[in-house]
Amino acid sequence: MFSYCTDPDTLEGLTWLSCYLTTGKHMAFYRSFGTVMVLLLITAPVALAFGFGGAMAARARFAPLRWLGKGYSAIVRGVPDIAFFLFFVIALDQGIEYLRLKIKCPDWSEPVRQGNDFVVCAAAKMPLSSSPQWVHEVYGFALAVLTFAIVFGAFAANVLHGAMRAVPRAQIETAEAYGMSHRQAFWRIMVPQMWVYALPGLGNLWMILIKATPLLFLLGIEDIVYWARELGGSKTSVFTYPHPDWRLYYFLALLVFYLLLTRISEVILARLMTRLSHGQATSGAGQSNGNTAKGLAI
Amino acid sequence: MTCFETLTAYGLRAIGIGERLLPKRDFTLCEHVTLIGSGMLWNLYFGVLALFFGFFLANAIAMAKANRRWWLRKPAEWFIFIFRGSPLFIQFFLFYEIFVLLPKMGWDINLGFTQITVETRWLTRAWLGALIVLILNTTAYSAEIFHGALKSIPRGDIEAADAYGLTGWKRYRRIVWPTMLRLAWPAYTNEAIFMFHATTLVFFSGFPAWRQKGDALYYASYFADKTFNPFIAYPILAGYFILLTLAVISIYGLINKRLNRHLPQEARRKLRLRPNVIR
Numbered sequence: 001m002f003s004y005c006t007d008p009d010t011l012e013g014l015t016w017l018s019c020y021l022t023t024g025k026h027m028a029f030y031r032s033f034g035t036v037m038v039l040l041l042i043t044a045p046v047a048l049a050f051g052f053g054g055a056m057a058a059r060a061r062f063a064p065l066r067w068l069g070k071g072y073s074a075i076v077r078g079v080p081d082i083a084f085f086l087f088f089v090i091a092l093d094q095g096i097e098y099l100r101l102k103i104k105c106p107d108w109s110e111p112v113r114q115g116n117d118f119v120v121c122a123a124a125k126m127p128l129s130s131s132p133q134w135v136h137e138v139y140g141f142a143l144a145v146l147t148f149a150i151v152f153g154a155f156a157a158n159v160l161h162g163a164m165r166a167v168p169r170a171q172i173e174t175a176e177a178y179g180m181s182h183r184q185a186f187w188r189i190m191v192p193q194m195w196v197y198a199l200p201g202l203g204n205l206w207m208i209l210i211k212a213t214p215l216l217f218l219l220g221i222e223d224i225v226y227w228a229r230e231l232g233g234s235k236t237s238v239f240t241y242p243h244p245d246w247r248l249y250y251f252l253a254l255l256v257f258y259l260l261l262t263r264i265s266e267v268i269l270a271r272l273m274t275r276l277s278h279g280q281a282t283s284g285a286g287q288s289n290g291n292t293a294k295g296l297a298i
Numbered sequence: 299m300t301c302f303e304t305l306t307a308y309g310l311r312a313i314g315i316g317e318r319l320l321p322k323r324d325f326t327l328c329e330h331v332t333l334i335g336s337g338m339l340w341n342l343y344f345g346v347l348a349l350f351f352g353f354f355l356a357n358a359i360a361m362a363k364a365n366r367r368w369w370l371r372k373p374a375e376w377f378i379f380i381f382r383g384s385p386l387f388i389q390f391f392l393f394y395e396i397f398v399l400l401p402k403m404g405w406d407i408n409l410g411f412t413q414i415t416v417e418t419r420w421l422t423r424a425w426l427g428a429l430i431v432l433i434l435n436t437t438a439y440s441a442e443i444f445h446g447a448l449k450s451i452p453r454g455d456i457e458a459a460d461a462y463g464l465t466g467w468k469r470y471r472r473i474v475w476p477t478m479l480r481l482a483w484p485a486y487t488n489e490a491i492f493m494f495h496a497t498t499l500v501f502f503s504g505f506p507a508w509r510q511k512g513d514a515l516y517y518a519s520y521f522a523d524k525t526f527n528p529f530i531a532y533p534i535l536a537g538y539f540i541l542l543t544l545a546v547i548s549i550y551g552l553i554n555k556r557l558n559r560h561l562p563q564e565a566r567r568k569l570r571l572r573p574n575v576i577r
Binding site: 075077078079080081082083086087090091094113117118210211212213214215217218225228229245247248251252254255258259262263 | 379380382383384385386387388389391392395396398399491494495496498499502515518519522526527528529532535536539540543544
């Protein structure tokens with residue numbers, strides 16, 4: 001990057017470090033922090049939408065739909081989220097390819113599962129084997145986002161369902177007394193009021209989501225954990241920048257990154273909670289549900 | 299192989315008893331269930347021990363955080379902040395690297411009458427190294443829960459204790475601690491559930507599964523990788539974990555009942571099984 005970096009063997013001390021930290025691979029490492037942030041920013045609204053759908057389904061008057069909604073939000077409590085991640089990444093991939101097989105190759109007669117293989121016709125491969133590298137990367141990332149959204153959507157469904165039940169019953173009764181239909185009371189009265197009850201839970205969920213992002217590594221994405229292991233491992237003199245095993249320092253850097261991220265979120269969430277609880281008949285940010293507020297005491 | 303033979307061959311495979319080689323092809327449902335079930339032994343081992351040691355440590359850290367003296371309070375606050383603010387996954391990696399970098403030889407500690415050799419190589423093994431990380435992690439989360447409960451003990455309870463002339467250790471032992479535990483218990487149940495879930499991360503985060511002795515998720519992903527079919531191994535794993543979660547809930551529910559036994563029936567706090575305090 002710098003002009004004096006052409007011959008690293010002659011460098012020493014800080015200049016060596018400045019060259020070392022600006023190599024192409026390090027740039028990819030810095031970009032992967034962006035990947036994490038992009039994942040967070042896409043996943044959060046999608047998961048919230050999933051959660052809203054789940055909570056609505058859990059309240060439905062049509063029993064099978066209600067069971068579906070309740071089952072969706074209940075299952076993540078019983079099963080480790082990492083198992084879901086590992087499951088959905090393969091399951092979604094195979095599901096998509098199976099659907100494409102049905103559409104693109106209708107006269108495909110062989111079974112899809114042959115022994116230990118999952119076989120579909122070439123046109124149904126997703127992404128196509130002929131497509132460029134970036135398509136593969138984007139597809140992998142999209143699968144990861146969808147997986148995260150499904151898992152965290154279930155958590156969000158749980159939180160939102162609780163929040164909907166926390167809206168005082170009298171509010172709904174008043175709406176009914178005004179002649180609102182079930183649907184109107186839900187959208188005009190309950191939904192606007194439930195957010196303040198949901199916020200502590202959703203804030204908590206946001207923190208968990210942040211702390212789940214390193215699991216991207218297990219889904220085969222080249223994220224910060226991947227690069228920290230890659231760059232930190234000891235490099236012999238064959239490499240341009242030889243160094244001993246520095247993974248400890250790389251992981252320390254990741255630790256600091258996550259501590260900053262959670263700390264900043266905590267402060268913002270606490271502010272948001274105080275603002276939203278203005279004029280609300282809740283105990284406010286400080287008392288009963290004070291997960292975010294409790295963090296402030298640190 | 300019949301199912302019974304599979305059970306005897308692989309039932310304790312996760313702790314190194316039985317057949318050495320894992321099945322390679324033509325996996326039967328029985329093999330799935332047996333091997334993943336034997337992996338659950340590790341999840342139980344990590345979860346139970348981490349919760350046990352973490353409980354006592356968390357009490358101490360929570361007391362330290364509530365202390366007025368800054369040199370007790372600050373370290374406790376930082377400890378909780380670091381372990382709650384960063385992902386467990388990163389903590390595993392970080393500690394593994396620290397353990398690897400520790401000098402390979404042991405230290406000889408002379409206790410006068412006997413000589414103890416502290417060997418650091420065990421720390422890079424999952425059974426000890428990962429257990430230490432899990433203990434520290436659950437300590438931080440539980441300490442935060444206990445500290446929150448400590449802060450919400452009704453003032454009247456403390457005043458009543460004062461009025462009875464209870465002070466110091468006696469007041470803590472008889473009034474403060476039981477009340478704190480009672481208030482914290484629903485949230486602590488959640489922590490316990492998620493602790494068991496967190497044990498599945500161990501073998502995916504630096505710590506190697508020595509001689510393929512892994513936990514339930516390790517074997518589940520082994521099967522899923524070999525067969526390229528996630529629809530059998532992972533649901534079996536899910537089944538085991540749902541059973542484990544139900545067991546945790548009922549055991550903690552019994553303790554909750556005992557903690558609240560002096561209260562009138564309606565005032566008893568039901569265990570709220572809504573993930574309000576999930577990690």
